Amino acid sequence: MEKFDLIIIGGGRASGLAIAAAQEGKKVALIERNTLGGTCPNRGCVPSKLLIGYAEAARRVREASRHHIDATINGIDRQKMFDEVAEWISGVDPRYESRLPANITLYRGTGSFLSNNEVLISGKDGEEVAQITSETIVIATGTRPRPAPYSEYPVWTSDNICPLKNTPPASLTIIGGGFIGCELGAFFSAIGTETSIHVRGKTLLPRIDPELAPIFQEQFEHHTPVYYESSLSDLTYDGEMFTCTFSHPDGSNHQHVSERILFATGRVANSDTLRLENTDIETDDRGFIKTDDHLRSTVPGIYAAGDIAGNYILQHTASYDIHYLRQSILKGSTEALDYGAVPHAIFTEPEVASVGFTEKELQDKGINYVSTLRDWKSSARAMASKLDYPRTKLLISPDTYAVLGCHLIGPDSSTLIHQILMLMHLKNDIRELPKMIHIHPALPELFLDAAIDVIKKAKFT
Template identity: 50%
Template structure:
């Protein structure tokens, strides 16, 4: 039995905890079955955003006519794009390893529990009083063994697709479809219903659907009835809601239909650690599982499956384990972005969720055209939607669609984090004519709507 001060299973965002623990002189075992850094930097949010950078440039050239500029793309060097992205991915493991000191032992392999405080990896038995589970999630398995998922598409980017079909309607599907289509790879999306980005506020997702489908070929109400793989391509039999069938040929097939828990590989049946009905590890406000001293962070707990949530949790747990922090981990508000074309940012509840919860609110949606910078994009669809508590002026939800939405959202987040009163956005000074200036009329209009609501309610 090898004894450690701390065992960490999963070297994604939790590798930061290993860095801090090593600096503090703790003996750490860091177990990773793939590459250090985890999904985000090697096969998730970071490489996908690098690809979107290329897509944005290509889209700008293709859509230059709306600025009265005639232009065309002579060539897109897809090989260079993929090589550059893969070079970044190849550097990840080494970059993370260089942050660790001699107190941290990296063990490549799949860790599993023998008991509450004993973990086995590569035949070695490791024991610690403090264990952190940070095993993330995995893509739901595709319907064909030759099909890609978001976890293996990036190492395969050297195999440049002649065409690609993407199954799914969430942010991963939309981000990748936007990229492939923008760089002139024939792209088709298959969606089983009529909605894209169904978790977004309905008004925002409707605008997104209208704009996104101007570029990307999306077959709604469509499923795959049969897959025939031969000669390095897929022949798909598609079935729509009217019962009509259609043959579709594609070089590559990618499934982006969601992710699921990785907990099955941990052999938790050997422990007192509990999972919920979805298979995610149960934890409390201390990030502790049902076993004292065993913690879970990131996607493995199934709560907020976002990289910035994992980073926040790891930072908090680092203070708990290394500095004696006693406070609970609490997320006041959890924002997210969808980095495609159009870009979306969201925080708080959607209008539908407020209605389902029977929460009183006032809604207002405002375009961005009061901002000259927004006008300069020559786009008419950008919108900001506020959902406000009429009694307290609290921002219950904010949803944006338009260029740099995720950046603009931080101004709203700052207000929400301090004391969450929409009136601060009306009273503050904006740089004129910055893009974020479009938040000013949005705040003014929703505040006016709240006052009218309250006046009507009092009479």
């Protein structure tokens, strides 16, 4: 059984840790059963955002009349869009492998535990590839889409839709109204695919701030039909078309026919192949590995990072975890992990971005706050878009003036929110923001307007 200084199970973002350890002279084993790079560049963040670029271009043409421009789309080559993104994806694994130093042993297979510090690597057919051991092991196996029902049919999930080797469908039914369903729905509807979204609940994006939720839904439904309180009760496939039967709380049913169907109903932990029963590693009731504030599992020397640790299912927090482990494992840092303010964005039409608490969460926790909801008309640059819906919502403490939450809906929200992130990171006091000179009439002036308003409210609370 070969011994290593470090074993990493999962070749996604954690491959960066493998490279850093190898550059410091460590003997490293990196285990990956699919493609190097993990979900983000192969099946998730990157390809979906490349697709959204096409959607934005199409919408700009369709909505040019807002600016008194008569423009039409003469054709959309959806196959070319798929082919371009598929070509980019095909190069991800080779690019990642080419960066690996010579003292990293790359194992292509599934890693599972024989004991606390012994790992078995199995090939695609279950054959044994190797048995290895280390006192330091990092588990970074991530998550996968929740298993789709009716898997006997060629249904899509966010995993198998990529690398986009399929023919773009003329019609698509999406089951699920979370960020994956909404982002892919926004793309397909924009490029001319007849797209509909069906959700069991009464809202899209259930975690969005309740004051922004109706704004989002109204704008989103301008482009993509959404059916609420709609549960899939039956699905048939005749070799060409899917027929979905949906049931509703009032006992009624409706049918929907489309060329393709996509299940976007959440993600589950990739811990079931690790054979954790052979170890003392503990998981929660959802299968995520329990960790402390140093990303340590319940076994000394074994860490969990990224989605599999269950702290956040976000690529940027996974990157943060890996950076943290570089400092603790390789540099000897003893500081506890502190995520600070964790933001997220949803790249739909309209775009949304958030950090901190929603108003409902503050109410549920009994935290004292003041809020403001402002449109973007204080910025002439925002007014130039001729959009009426964009909003900024700020939630602050009336006692300390700390930002408790910030929520945006409007173009470039994912970029704009970084001004608030920097404020929260350096000196979380909303009174600092008006002290800064803002370029006029740039988009960030919308924060200046919101900050002045919420500060006034706090003073009189």
